[in-house]
Amino acid sequence: MTQPPGEEWRELATRIKGCVRCRELAAVRNTVVVGEHGQFTRRLALVGEAPGAQEDATGKPFVGRSGQLLDQLLSDAGLSRSETAVLGVIKCRPPGNRTPKAPEIANCRPWLETQLTLLNPRVIVALGLTAAAWFLGTRVTLAQVRGAVHNIGGRAVVVTYHPAAAARFGPNGKPLAALRDDLALAARLLGEALQPDGQ
């Protein structure tokens, strides 16, 4: 599809916002960060890990320092947040920004699967190890899987660092350079209709 899914998405978002499968997270969250799909004209989806404090406060994905960096890097790659879906492996903030637990990821998995089914992206960028593991299995390391195009269910999945890591390691750090390269790869995939490995 080339248009956002509209009513179906809104109905799904309402169901996600009412979800209390993870009792610990549901008890302390301020919002459920469902994600956004913008105009979705390029059929690109970014998948991150979990809401942080600012996302939990606003209900929006990737705000604050990481979000600003992501927006800049998208722009540098000729992409735009307004045409891109931005989703998370889990939708509620883990206390203290800890890494999501396996049961929480499992609880939330059907929500992200349904979102991806509705959106049907051509290219997915997995941001960080938690997102990489969601697509490729829990034993992967970023070093093993980034820099390639993975065919997951017929979709091209590019794995890269999380923008928070890029911000943390600074302008001369490997994560920023890798993120820049990998978003450029995603843009090429969208622009050139390249096929992922195995197709």
Ligand code: SF4
């Ligand atoms: S993280 Fe996902 S599964 Fe857990 S309560 Fe939030 S929406 Fe539900």
